[in-house]
Amino acid sequence: MYGEPRHTLREYVQNSFDGIRAAQRVRFLRGRGEVTVTIGADEIVIRDNGIGVSADQAWKTLTSIGASKKDRQRDAGFRGIGRLAGMAYCDKLIFRTSFPGEPTISKLTFDCDTLLKAMNPDEGGEVELSRLLARSIKMTTTEDASKSEDHFFEVTLKGLSKAPEVLTSPSEVRSYLAETVPVEFNPDWKRRTDIEEGYRTNFGSALETIDVFVVADGKTEQVFKPYGDSYEHANGTMELESIEYFSGGESRYWAWVGKMSESAAVTDWRTRGLRVRVRNIQVDGTEISERLFTKVKPSYGRFSTYYVGEIYINPESVIPNARRDGFEETSTWLDIQSELITTVCAPLASEAYTASQRGQLDVERVVNDIGDLVKRGNSLAESTRSSYDQVVELMNSARRLRRRAASALKIIDDLDATAVDEGHPNRQKSVLLKDAAKSVESVETQARMLVGRFLEEDDKLTALKARLREEILQEVLDVINAYVDPATYQKIKRQLTRTR
Structure with a gap:
């Protein structure tokens, strides 16, 4: 069923x-x-x-x-x-x-x-x-x-x-x-009070729980709803900065949308995106809102996960389907979707798009930092006085910069695909970043070769291997967590940690 x-x-x-x-x-x-x-x-x-x-x-x-x-x-x-x-x-x-x-x-x-x-x-x-x-x-x-x-x-x-x-x-x-x-x-x-009062004002009755x-x-x-003041994203934690409210015509829907302190996708599957609810029961996951965001522009579906929130639909206006993963395609539901696209999804998608453009200002800084990293790597390779700790720090710096470069590339990729033509400035930045990322890989290879100088220091080498193994495992898990549901993530995590 x-x-x-x-x-x-x-x-x-x-x-x-x-x-x-x-x-x-x-x-x-x-x-x-x-x-x-x-x-x-x-x-x-x-x-x-x-x-x-x-x-x-x-x-x-x-x-x-x-x-x-x-x-x-x-x-x-x-x-x-x-x-x-x-x-x-x-x-x-x-x-x-x-x-x-x-x-x-x-x-x-x-x-x-x-x-x-x-x-x-x-x-x-x-x-x-x-x-x-x-x-x-x-x-x-x-x-x-x-x-x-x-x-x-x-x-x-x-x-x-x-x-x-x-x-x-x-x-x-x-x-x-x-x-x-x-x-x-x-x-x-603390924000629950304002949300509950907004619901009551719009629908004329309390949120049923x-x-x-x-x-x-x-x-x-x-059991309580899992919303709070902090949310995880792929590279750390961001704060809930503000909440915006939306009311539909004839009280057919009411929504609250939480906006973050950073322009990034929420990775917690329990809260990410805008959840559609009828009588305070969730209908589907985030698929409905993601689909509505793509109606603004096909490449904007991902921007729905930059927010958290709920869209409450008036139960007198819609009929959930038998699987409760959507609604019967009545004329009223079609009208509600059209209004949601115009009044909720379009402005939110535009806001996320603009924020991602601002993030491109970091691209040049990332490229410059990678250039400095390459110089450090060459200096350590040429020196006969390089230390074990310097090599480890070089590898850690390379790993951090590789992740920053990946994040910057993600920002560029989030832009409307139709605007990223050959020769467009965004395309040029993308090529520049990819070339710089290859330089980071070269530095990491160089650092691994430098480790050979310390082969006689067995204890340090063992510690280095253990540290690298843990860092690689955590990096893999971070990527997996952003793309799979919580149950699958936990299974993969248990399997990987068992086979270390």
């Missing part, structure tokens, strides 16, 4: 969100809505304090596929298929629920293997639906009068041999939920 296994958890939390809001509307729940995701050795349990399902409706509601009584404008989920999202990853899918005022706890157990096999044409699965449900789903009830005031809904994915690591890793689950579900901003983040907790390894941690 979903390409990303953790979307399964988003679906269950989304359903919990709807159940909690339903309980609050009828005053069965007067406090905060809570969802707890408990990760065990061979099961995942998602439990909420929402309204639950009454005993006489449990079978009909929980076995209906593609049928839902939810209101698409009022509820986050409305298609009636998300509740089965966990079937692909567990042996048993178990629902337990209780409704306010009833002493009954209803329990439905889905035999996932039997269901999936019967629905697979390649396995010869052509079974009448009623017979299939009777054979694959078992329902039991228990009575407890003391629990008549309880109301909850609980989902258990039991038997996780088919589940990938990203679905069972507590850190991966926390990171994903912080990015996607309707939780609060971190209470310590629930409390989500992840329980694993004996620890309970509350």
